Amino acid sequence: MRCFLPENAGQYWAGQCNKPPCYDRGLPPSKNRVSLTEAAPLDLDWVRSRFPALRSDWVLMDNAGGSTPLGAAVDRIAEYLRRWPVQLGASYTPSAEAGELQAEARAGLAGLFASGGGPVPSPGQIAIGASTTSLLSRLARALAPTLVAGDEIIVTDADHEANIGPWLRLQSQGVVIRWWRIRPDSMQLELDDLDALLTARTRLLCFTHASNLLGSALDIKAIAARARTAGARCCVDGVAYAPHRALAFAEWGVDWYAFSLYKVFGPHCAVLCSSPEGAGMLANLNHEWMQPSDAAGRLEAGAYPYELAWGAAAVPAYLEALGAHHGGSAFAAIEAHECTLTTRLLDWLAPRPGIRIIGAPAAGPGRLPTVSFVTSRAAPQAVVAHTDSAQVGIRHGHFYAPRLVEALGLERATGVVRVSLAHYNTLAEVERLISALDGAL
Helix, strand or coil: CCCCCCCCHHHHHCCCCCCCCHHHCCCCCCCCCCCCCCCCCCCHHHHHCCCHHHHCCCEECECCCCCCCCHHHHHHHHHHHHHCCCCCCCCCHHHHHHHHHHHHHHHHHHHHCCCCCCCCCCHHHEEEECCHHHHHHHHHHHHHHHCCCCCEEEEECCCCHHHCHHHHHHHHHCCEEEEECCECCCCECCHHHHHHHCCCCEEEEEEECECCCCCEECCHHHHHHHHHHCCCEEEEECCCCCCCCCCCHHHHCCCEEEEEHHHCCCCCCEEEEECHHHHHCCCCCCCCCCCCCCHHHHHCCCCCCHHHHHHHCHHHHHHHHHHHHHCCCHHHHHHHHHHHHHHHHHHHHCCCCCEEEECCCCCCCCECCEEEEEECCECHHHHHHHHHHCCEECEEECCCCHHHHHHCCCCCCCCEEEEECCCCCCHHHHHHHHHHHHHHC
């Protein structure tokens, strides 16, 4: 048994049906709809038809905070709640069916961790939770018994707080925290600085794959190799990276990698992948009579949101359909289109007087479509108030990376203006943003 939904539902999930979902019918056409003649690496009509929220007249460019969900994900969640409102593990038919659906969903989500190469992790390596913050907090609790006073953990000041706070709390048991600090001049974490921190007492290196404020991606394979040489394990926050690039967990040599599916076109849940060695280090957070051998069982204390996991499985199905529709890799097409959008925005911002781009000033392979800036002409809050009035949704603040904001000489309280694009955004929408920003700057 693979699926219990209506016959045509699978076609819609796979991206083959152009019929809108039931809740989306009757909405007026959006002013942001793109035509087939708009030049873009992606078939944007095909892409945008999968996201019913894009029919709004608002331009949504706060995607690093939360992307718009696939219509297929919404349909799957609703159908699951209607047909399988049961607990798992019983012998009666609805419970047995629900168990099979959850196994299918977890296997599909595991595939996301190999979308860029390498073997697909086993489903038992994938823990499901409410958010990356929640999962990394659980991970720290599960690793705490393996650490003794004097052991060292390296964290960065460029990370989201999700990958800092849980490790700082371990100082109460004598763990020593060492800081890999960003260089304000280059706005990068330099490998030479990391080398100076790694010692025989280093047990864990915690870092981001991509800054949710700078939009810069790190070479995590090179970083992990240095950590391995020193005998340390690696925990990576992939939240800002996963919507934009393919993942190759097994090839990177890291031990734990987490990201939030609500920022990768799914519902509000997250996944954490553990390497086999990393899974073996985890203490059991589950009930005392349960002694699971896999990471999922050890980290998932109690139930997880079953309907959201089933809905989230629409994400790998969509990416597969996107690649097939474009005759290649989904993320190759995504990267090319996002580079076009980012180039246009950066090219407009860079020569403007009083503008300081917080991150690389030009698009490129390591530059994700998350663009932050400040201006001497207006506070970030005032800039965003102006774009709000133009129905362009961006954001201001420190984005849960207050240490990074302060390291770059900015005020934690005011932060930056952040524009975070996704592959379903269009050049026409970028022009609307620029028009709104022009009035504010």
